[in-house]
Amino acid sequence: MRSRLDWHELTCEPHASLLEWHRRLIRLRQQPPTLTDGRIDQVRVRFNEDARWLALERGPVTVACNLAASAQLVPLPQERSGRILLASEADVSVSALRV
Numbered sequence: 001m002r003s004r005l006d007w008h009e010l011t012c013e014p015h016a017s018l019l020e021w022h023r024r025l026i027r028l029r030q031q032p033p034t035l036t037d038g039r040i041d042q043v044r045v046r047f048n049e050d051a052r053w054l055a056l057e058r059g060p061v062t063v064a065c066n067l068a069a070s071a072q073l074v075p076l077p078q079e080r081s082g083r084i085l086l087a088s089e090a091d092v093s094v095s096a097l098r099v
Contacts, residue, residue: 021088028086034059061085 009015029035034042035058044057052068055076064074071091076082082094 024086032059032061034061 010019037058042058045054046057047054051072052066053072053074054065054067055074056063056065057077062076064076066072066074073095076094084092084094
């Protein structure tokens with residue numbers, strides 16, 4: 001019984017927010033044509049293990065991940081537009097300081 005899903009939890013937090021986040025990720029994955037192509041050779045990965053950030057670039061889209069315990073800058077290539085398509089936190093922003 002402990003392993004059975006409780007479908008009533010879908011409307012309770014934090015389950016409802018997590019479900020909505022995954023739905024938004026799936027919608028985003030289906031939108032830009034560069035994200036619907038499964039070619040791994042089109043992906044560029046940059047990271048800084050000490051600072052704990054990771055950036056995946058595919059066409060005009062960059063997925064920037066801050067894996068540190070606090071907010072920090074994740075450098076983006078200058079040719080990126082700086083428009084945020086989806087963020088896991090409300091206070092995420094893109095500034096003009098780029099690498």
